[in-house]
Amino acid sequence: MSHSPIDIDHFLDVIADFVKDKQVPVVDLIAVQTKDPFKVLVATILSARTKDETTAVASAKLFQKAESPEELATLSETELEKLIHPVGFFRNKAKYLSQLPEALKAFKGKVPETIEELITLPGVGRKTANLVRSVAFNKPAICVDTHVHRIMNIWRYVETDTPLKTEMALRNTLPEKHWIPVNSLLVAFGQSLCKPVGPQCDICPLEKLCPQLGVTPRRKTATANNKNANATPGLRLISWNVNGIRAMEKKGFTDTVIQLNADVLALQETKAQPDQLSENLKTIAGYTSYWHSAEKKGYSGVAIYSKSEPLRIITGIGNDLYDREGRVITAEFETFYLINIYFPNAGEGLKRLDYKISFNIELHKFANTLGEEKPVILCGDFNVAHKEIDLKNPKNNIKNAGYTPEEREWMDSFIDSGYTDTFRMFNQEPDQYTWWSYRFNSRAKNIGWRIDYFCVDSQAVNNVTDAKILQEMMGSDHCPVLLEYTPSANNQR
């Protein structure tokens, strides 16, 4: 790019001023404290897709056992997994760390300085390599992560479609004095104000100058007035596929809501357009309700009832292919995101299996993006029984929707990436189901499937205090599932 439409020196000055009171990214902190490239490298590997606080704790635990490649080589992969849990992707990262001492032998046991050498190490891509080079060695390098790539494009300072292309473009255009600090600045700015979903342009010091390319700013109704309500400890979160909210209303749904006494109640398969909802349904005493309906009448649909007003509601995942089916509604609270999802059914003859898997992949990315800001809780009808223990007749259902290898493999990959199925934290028993066919008297015989879940990311898992299936609650072919969650103060950003 030969000509820049913005004054980058001024933009980065403004941001440096804005973020000066924000926390120093953990990797920079470790570099300042230890001046040790090995520790910076290890902390950088641990920090991907993980909150700084979690990285700091995991790094400290690991460095107590291993301060050098030689000491790291004495730890098994299983020991490493235990030490670094709950950082995101902890299994993959444990594998990389166990391979690291051997790989470093090619560099006489020392961390190399060049990008080309660094990217030969296990688990080290260009982003990590650039970060290590700039932070540990103070050498010119531009670490382009998702925030740098995104914000530089919003500013039209680069026009690129991948972080690698952004890095190459910045090498040509960005004055060298900004190369090292730009990552820390834009990460802090991207996490606090210019967020990936709903940036807070209305209070941004750059609002008048920023081209805001491709940006949908947050709605200004999002306020922080409810901080105290949102920070209530010991929250009772309930998820329920109601299989038709209007049919449930006839069975006394409003009384059931009072009886459930959830702080947040997430519903799936509401099967109603906004104009089909009675005032009774929309305004249950003590709750505010939020709805996302499918374009097709009487199909799909999700809703959230909340005692405290969320900071923000997001409908869909930003992709019309899925959003027109009304499958996802997200509430942002002070200390976490709650994503309420009605996953597609793979359908008769598995006709919608491909659609379902592509939805799952996009939803996973959406959750990861929100997780860059604060802890994420996902709930809903996942429409898959993950393991044999999660349905009555696994052998007979291998080719059926909800238990195909493809759907279960996606669930494996989701869990392996750092999310936890909270029910199995507390209960390892068989015969624990959340859905029963209306046919063959299945519920009375407990011939069922566990397909409704509360899953949490690695930042939220330590705040989970209980998870249960509320099998006694009738009215739908699903029963509700419960999560007790106590947000900790250090989850607040």
Ligand code: SF4
């Ligand atoms: S105006 Fe909006 S898009 Fe531009 S930098 Fe500020 S928050 Fe980001």
